[in-house]
Amino acid sequence: MINLYHLPAQLFMGIIILLILYRTYSSVKANKLSRSFLIFWMGFWIFALILLFNLPSLSKLASSLGIGRGVDLVIYLSLIMIFSTLFKLIVKQKNQDKIITKIIRKIAIDETMIKSSTKK
């Protein structure tokens, strides 16, 4: 199962995945992540780690989905992940912009009203 030709790349990627898992674990300890996101995120990277050291099964999985190579499957999944994350971030940013606008507007109008009532 271990192919020496792939081993350096597998070790390099494996270390990166372990670092991601460690960062995720630290964020959980700091209460920065929701439970559902934690399960999804940890599950995704543990699955990636298993496939990384079991390349034939990655190729099998890819071909069962009609994709030629395992690496193509990884690229497609990564693209889906990137776009869905980007979409979520844009929606979140848009909602935050709306909230900030409301707050700034309320403060601005209230201040004007307070100033005008003080003048009177």
Next chain:
Amino acid sequence: MSKKRKIVVVIAAYNESKTITSVVSQLINIVDQVIVVDDASCDKTSNLAKKAGATVISHSINLGQGAALETGFEFVRNYLTCDVVVTFDADNQFDAKEMPGMIECLFNSKVDVVLGSRFLGRALNMPLLRKVVLKIGIYVTWFFSGIKLTDTHNGFRAFKFDTLSKIVISQNRMAHASEIIELIGRNKLTFKEYPVTVKYHNDRRGQSNLNSLNIIRDILMDKFI
């Protein structure tokens, strides 16, 4: 001019210290109240507008022209009563003397909104590229709103007070101009275009032409996200 109609002007201003005094001074004698929404300017726009006689509402951070106009509208909706609300630009490109005619048009034509058009009126010293960008804007707005105007990004507009509840701007930046046209269409408000003069000053050419790409992006984002 107004048969005792109460007119309120809303101006969104950002770093307009060079022109704001002149703009407010021209308006203050022909309307009842001038509201300047200072969008967190770094210069003395706010103080100068106040000195010239305007009611100033100050944003603590810069939000964009659309957000500033909506702040002015919300202030008018909640705290003032009037017959007409006019939007006007702070960069001295419009001629205040054209406002009485626009307001007469609003009541004589029995419409809800009058929209200024530089292409029906005059555009003095307008750069060619700006003209092209504005013409493209007409078609983009037509595509999204179903309303074809001769000038969609003109900040000189007059609304009957009652219609203001239907014009709630959510676009913070420059795409608000297209959004206003869309809201007019969606709420089935009646409108008419009115010829106005827009003077382009050599040192001040308004928003950059590249900003039009941001406007299209904002419109698309609003549609799909």
